[in-house]
Every structure is written in C-alpha cells, then in structure tokens.
Amino acid sequence: MTKTQAGTWLYKIYKMLSEITMQFQLNRKLVDHGVAMCYNNDPKLGAVMVVDPEKKEFLGTIIHECLHLVDWKMPETKVAKLEKQLMRKLTDRQLTNLLKRIVMYHTKGA
Numbered sequence: 001m002t003k004t005q006a007g008t009w010l011y012k013i014y015k016m017l018s019e020i021t022m023q024f025q026l027n028r029k030l031v032d033h034g035v036a037m038c039y040n041n042d043p044k045l046g047a048v049m050v051v052d053p054e055k056k057e058f059l060g061t062i063i064h065e066c067l068h069l070v071d072w073k074m075p076e077t078k079v080a081k082l083e084k085q086l087m088r089k090l091t092d093r094q095l096t097n098l099l100k101r102i103v104m105y106h107t108k109g110a
C-alpha cells in the first residue's frame with residue numbers, strides 16, 4: 001500500500017464518520033479487541049463502536065472497526081489486512097487527527 005492509497009482509505013473513513021451517527025464507547029469487558037454494530041446491516045441507520053482500552057493495538061482496532069463501517073460487507077480477512085497496512089502507512093499526525101475526530105464527535109460527554 002502506498003501513502004496515497006492509505007490517504008484514500010483515511011478519506012473514506014472520514015466520509016463515513018461524517019455520514020453516519022456512530023457512538024464510540026470504551027469497555028474493558030469485551031471478549032474481542034473491539035466490535036462495530038449497526039442497525040439492520042446498514043451503518044447509515046446508526047452504529048456503535050466499542051473498543052477495549054486495555055487490549056493491545058487499541059488504535060489499530062479503531063481503524064479496523066471503522067473499516068467495517070465503511071464497507072459493512074468487506075470480509076474480515078480483508079479488513080484485518082487493511083488495518084495492518086494502514087497502521088504502517090498512516091502518520092502519527094493522521095492517526096492523532098482521526099482519534100481526535102472520533103472523541104470529539106462520537107462520544108457523549110467527552
């Protein structure tokens with residue numbers, strides 16, 4: 001994956017975040033690192049993302065769940081592969097901005 005391709009995926013994530021109502025939550029009792037849920041298999045009808053803050057690869061998990069919401073039908077293997085590639089290619093600044101955006105607009109009482 002090139003830097004430009006990584007930027008394109010980041011743009012898709014931002015576009016998705018601007019189009020859907022997504023609520024971001026932390027939960028230490030998850031079995032998985034994170035989970036994305038949406039109503040009627042359509043993230044545009046509303047979605048919830050829950051991430052365990054104590055598990056490793058916290059930021060990668062956020063990217064992973066975002067990718068599910070970008071394309072709800074994308075297979076798990078492809079999401080996992082893209083997550084790894086994006087975590088390698090995105091800059092610290094890009095990751096910081098994404099995290100900021102999620103915390104500012106998708107958490108209650110933050």
Ligand SMILES: [Zn+2]
Nearest residue numbers: 064068076079
């Ligand atoms: Zn997944």
